[in-house]
Amino acid sequence: AQKITQTQPGMFVQEKEAVTLDCTYDTSDQSYGLFWYKQPSSGEMIFLIYQGSYDEQNATEGRYSLNFQKARKSANLVISASQLGDSAMYFCAMRAAGNNRKLIWGLGTSLAVNP
């Protein structure tokens, strides 16, 4: 069965420092996609970054990068130069096998950025 595991319920980081949010996944599919979303207190889910299983390079989007280690089945999110506005819940998700519309979600990590 497919599963996403986020082992850090809460994380703290000092403003301007980098932080890594962990995500491990389980799937028997050869082709899959991994997503990271940010959910601020306002409630909406904001797409951050995507990594395809066949992508050879780690995905990057501005201050966000995805440390994709396929053999370890991990897809950690790295946020560089943290800002106060980065304080939010962060969710890792994986496209469900056989259904491009469904995502399997982790339980999230609450990130607090300290001034």
Place this chain on the structure above:
Amino acid sequence: GAGVSQSPSNKVTEKGKDVELRCDPISGHTALYWYRQSLGQGLEFLIYFQGNSAPDKSGLPSDRFSAERTGGSVSTLTIQRTQQEDSAVYLCASSLVGQLTEAFFGQGTRLTVV
């Protein structure tokens, strides 16, 4: 509109009553998704609309849940005979085509069944 709009933002209802949750997607977006986020849980897929195609209802948890999308735009999620376990945040998202990487989410409707 500028973003995905959901209404109401909060809804408290008595057990056994029916509720309707509304989603106004971004204009021109053909794909629309409904998700449920229970406290301490990840998102749970409910239903997906794409253009005029038959919706993917595979995530609806019971026959008390239904959704429609009128005119390819506004969508309504209806929960009949609400139960306490229906309490959750219901999130709607839309995208130009069925690409989750390009989906924009609304702020959700927090439903509390008492």
